[in-house]
Amino acid sequence: MLFDICFFLLSVPVFVQSLDPTFNDDVLGLIVFKAGLQDPEFKLASWNEDDENPCNWVGVKCDPKTQRVTELVLDGFSLSGHIGRGLLRLQFLQILSLSNNNFTGTINPDLAQLGVLQVVDLSQNNLSGLIPDGFFKQCGSLRSVSFAKNNLTGQIPESLSWCTSLAAVNFSSNQLSGELPSGLWFLRGLQSLDLSDNLLEGEIPEGISNLAYLTTINLQKNRFSGKLPVDIGGCLLLKVLDFSENSLSDLLPESLRRLRSCTSLRLRGNSFAGEVPGWIGELTNLDILDLSANEFMGRIPTSIGNLNILKELNLSRNHLTGGLPQPVTNCLNLLVIDVSQNRLTGILPPWILKMGLKSVSLSGNGHSKGVQYPSVASLASSLQGLKVLDLSSNVLSGEIPSDVGVVSSLLVLNISRNRLFGSIPSSIRELKMIQVLDLSHNKLKGRIPSEIGGAVSLVELRLEKNCLTGNIPTQIKNCSSLKSLILSQNNLTGPVPAAIANISNLQYVDLSFNHLSGSLPKELTNLSYLVSFNVSHNNLQGELPVGGFFNTISPSAVSGNPSLCGSVVNRSCPSVHPKPIVLNPNSSASSNGSSLNHNHRKIALSISSLIAIGAAAFIALGVVAVSLLNIHVRSSMTPTPVSLALSGGEDFSCSPTTDPNYGKLVMFSGDTDFVAGAHALLNKDCELGRGGFGVVYRTILRDGRSVAIKKLTVSSLIKSQDEFEREVKRLGKIKHHNLVALEGYYWTSSLQLLIYEYISSGSLYKHLHDGPSSNCLSWRQRFNIILGMAKGLAHLHHMNITHYNLKSTNILIDDTGEPKVGDFGLARLLPTLDRCILSSKIQSALGYMAPEFACRTVKITEKCDVYGFGILVLEVVTGKRPVEYMEDDVVVLCDMVRGALEDGRMEDCVDGRLGGKFPADEAIPVIKLGLICASQVPSNRPDMEEVVNILELIQCPAGDQEELE
Known part of the structure; x- marks a missing residue:
């Protein structure tokens, strides 16, 4: 059989003696x-x-x-x-x-x-x-x-x-x-040119049309000036063009209309002028069009409706006028639209919120007094699936719809700086995923609903500059991820609730210019991440909390409260004197008259004085001890100022996630950033799964793209920050279409997050074991999954990365059916561990772990991954779990298949749901390959590169494959 011959040839060592004396x-x-x-x-x-x-x-x-x-x-x-x-x-x-x-x-x-x-x-x-x-x-x-x-x-x-x-x-x-060298355009075979993120300047010379094979050119983030070369349209194969963030100007050259193969056109952050040309609609292969932050004027051309596969449209920060053209509804694949900060007028078209968009930003277009918008209430039922909605800084009027909670997919809702009135609806509790809620600078009245506690993912809540009344609801404590609570300039009354002290992640609190009363809860000193706490201009009284952030609070943050006292406001608090300690003169049986009574009084005075002196000394020592303890705790818990590395676009104004005093968030890609902070999604509603190294959650980036975030649960074993960052950055540079991409990370001493691309179709385990039988994977799909896993793992081993934790829940399947190996290299984030500790971290991989984990004399190598891959192969082919528990028996998959091989029943091992629709000359060699990879002896297992070669030899010709589809 082909497989047996192939593996035999790969297994026999060949010794070659070089005869070249110069070798x-x-x-x-x-x-x-x-x-x-x-x-x-x-x-x-x-x-x-x-x-x-x-x-x-x-x-x-x-x-x-x-x-x-x-x-x-x-x-x-x-x-x-x-x-x-x-x-x-x-x-x-x-x-x-x-x-x-x-x-x-x-x-x-x-x-x-x-x-x-x-x-x-x-x-x-x-x-x-x-x-x-x-x-x-x-x-x-x-x-x-x-x-x-x-x-x-x-x-x-x-x-x-x-x-x-x-x-x-x-x-x-x-x-x-x-400047660019004049001869650069003579490289006629050039296909890819990337000179981005440098200090290059001058004009881009003409002659670029000589590069007939050019598919990608990236000159973003330089200092180029002048016009785009008029002959750029001669690069007919050009797919990706990025000249963003330069100083280019003038009109777009008409030759651009010839770039019919172009999929991504990014000209953000230049000074291009004139109208957005109508011929832009001829670039029908575009999926990204970014003309933001330029000087374009006039109307948005209706021809944009011809871009049927367009996914992202960004025309923000220009001088565009008129309304949104109705033909945009023809862009059926559109996910992100941003036309903010323009001069658009007219009526907000209802269809813009009925297109299945993920992110809509129309902010900052309320420059004309004649602009009128329809009631928001009429649109609520149309917004299902929307992640980001920003309608801020317009002249929106009306009430917030009572059923706004039906838009349960929202992550960001910003309708600030409008003319909204009425109350905040109680259905806000249904927004379980919302991270940023900004209703500030409106005319809202009534109470802050207690149902706000249902929005458990909130990171930023902004309600300032409204007319809200009543108490601050104690249910706010349920928003455990909250970092920014801004309620200033309202008419709130009652006390500052002690429940706020339970929101341990709070960084920014502004309750100023209200009518709050009572004393500040002492428990507020437990908020170790506080950066700002402003309660000025209220009716608060009593002593300011002592300890933590409040030892260094600014006087202006508590000013305008005449009854507050403490060293910060330079106002001493009223002394509280203890009751005098007096001995009962009648307690003595003496009858020596007045002289004896006089002695009793002297004794009473003496004892009382001693007790008072002792108590004072004890209190003084306690104050010193508490002060020293507070200093120690503050020095150990206050985050070290670091540079927040949010690469990508602009940050939301006043967003706490951009503050440099808390944690470090790094995105490896420069295309996007988070809509909110790192703690925003760490709740049950966003949880995707759990593994040996942590819990995985889902969140959405500002451009509407989903990411998966792993919260590491091995903090006590994590290396130092420098070592952690070095290892994570190394993992982030590993790119392969069969590996889940690591897109960034977040670090504090107590919390580490890894940010991965989100794979929407779920894990291999789900496809094999949890899905309905009608959606059973075909043989061709299974073979492609096995081959893809092998390629991804081979690439890891080529990069000297051992996975350690292969299992079907760590293999994700994308929308095209391609497998992506995830969770690789995480063991490198831990210090050197013995195999017992390491195996305990990945004990969920029952059945996939190589036997050498149990033997201290055998070295743990990449061969452990090969063993796990072999088990995965058998799992994919048979559709059975590595270990299955029956009523009175335990079936180990590897042993079962090996027994079938010995009995000559190999074809019986193939998943019965396939109904016999599989090529035996593929399936049987694949099963044998799985068994060899799962050999008990590490040296008998092939390398993953050999496995890839063998699978490609096993694979049937294309014609035979089609017959089995």
Whole structure:
């Protein structure tokens, strides 16, 4: 059988004796290169100068015939030092990839002289200096070069235009300056050009139409000026064009209308003027159109309705007039629309909220007094599925609809700075997912409904500048994720509820300019994350709390309360004297007359004085002790100021998530950011699942895109912040279409979150075991899942990442049926653990764990993942769980399948729900492969790269596949 032959060939070792006397040049060159490096993780331990050849060294690949080194791939090895001249001995090197390390120094110009070098990737290091002009003077075979994310300076060398075979150039995220070299457009084979995030300036020269094969050009975040080149439309294959955040101006060149293949057109943050051209509707393949923050004027063209597959439309911060054109309803795939901060007039079209959109922003368009809007109440039932609705800063009038709670999908509702009146409806309790609720700057009356406590995901509540009355409801304590509570400039009465002290995440509280009374609860000192607490201009009285934030509160934050006392307001509190301690004179049986009574009084005075003195001393010591304790607690609990790294678009005004004094939130992508803070979704309603390393929740980014967030539950074992961030950033750089992408992270000493892409179709476990039988996965779907898992895992192992926690709940299936391996590399976030502790962290993976976890003498390696993959293969093919519990028996899947193999009943193992619709010449080899991967002996298991090759050999021809669909 094909599989058996294939595996036999892969299992037999082949020994080749090199006859080339110069072969040791490769060994010598690599050893010299290694000698100049620091290798803290001993990744290059296999590099032994006594070896005859380096072909089995980590990161090294050789030509199987000549045994000469052809590839050196050391991505993410944590290496540091200089890229030494030893590499120049590798005369047959084709691929040199040293990305994601800590290399320093300058780029050696002689590297490109290696005669057959095709790919050079030195990205994500700390290289500095100029890009050497000599690097590109002898580069006949060079096809791809990346120096991205370093500290390179100077200009792009003119000699770059000599490398006519170049297909991809990436110099992004450096400090390159000067103008684009005039010969850049002579690279006629160029397909991808990324010079973004530099200091490049001057005009973009014409001649770009020579790049007939160009598909991607990214020049965003530079200082380019002048016009777009008029001939840019000659790049007919261009799909992605991003010139955002430059100083480009004038009209859009008409040649752009020829870019019929373009899927993403981003021109945000320039000074383009004139009208948005009508021919924009001819770019029918666009799914992203971002013309925001420019000087466009006139009406929005109706031709936008021709963009049938458009998903994101951003025309915000321009000078557009008129109304939204009705043909936009033809954009059936539209998810995000932002036309805020323009001069739009007319009536708010009802259809805009009936298109199934996820994010709508129409804020800041109320510049004309003639603008009228329909009642919001008439739209409430049309908003199902909407995540973000921003209608702020218009002239909206009317009442908030009583049934607003039916829009249960809302994450952000901002209707501030309008003319709304009436009361806040009690149905607000149904907004279980809402994170930001801003009703400020309106004319709302009545009480804050106690049902506000039902909005359990609230992070930011803004009700300031209304006419609200009554008490602050104690039910607000149920909003445990709340960070910002702004209720100022209303007519609220009653006390500040002690229940507020239970909202442990509070950072910003503003209750100023109300009619609140009573004393401030002492429990408020427990709010360890407070940044601002303003209760000025109320009727509060009594002593200010002592301790925590209140030891340093600003006097202005408590001013306007004449009856408050304490050191902050420079007003002493009334003394409370204890009752005098007097001994009963009749308690003595003495009868010595007045002299004895006089002695009794002296004794009473003496004892009373001693007790009073002792009590005073005790109180003084207690005050000192409490003060010292408060200082200690504050120093240990106050978050260290760090830089909040929210990469992406603008932040909501007054949003607490942008404050630099709490935590660190980092998004690896620059395209978007959160609508609210890190604690916003940590509640049961948003929970997706639980695993050995944490709980997973779902939330929505500001652009309407969902993400999954894992709250790590191993905080006590997490490494230091530096080590944590280094490991997470490394994991974030691992990209593969069969791996769940890590998009960011959040850090405090007590809370760590990992931010992943959200896969909507759920886990492999759900598809195999929880779905209805009518939706049973076909054989072709199962085979593709197995192959995709293998490719994802092979890529992880290529990046020297061991998963440790493979199971069907950690394999997600996207909308196209592609599998994505998730939860990889999390064990690297923990300190070095023995296998008992490690296995306890992933004990939920029952049935998938390799037997060596139970044996202390066997090393835990990538072969553990291969074992788990083998079990997954058997699970996918059979449709059965790794371990199934019967009434009086326990069935172990691996043993069951192995028994069927011995009895010659292999086909009986295939999931019966397939009804026999599967190719036996695929299914049986796949089952055998699963059993071999799940071998009890680690050395008998193949590498994942071998597994991928075997699966591709097993796969039936396309014609046979179609017959089984």
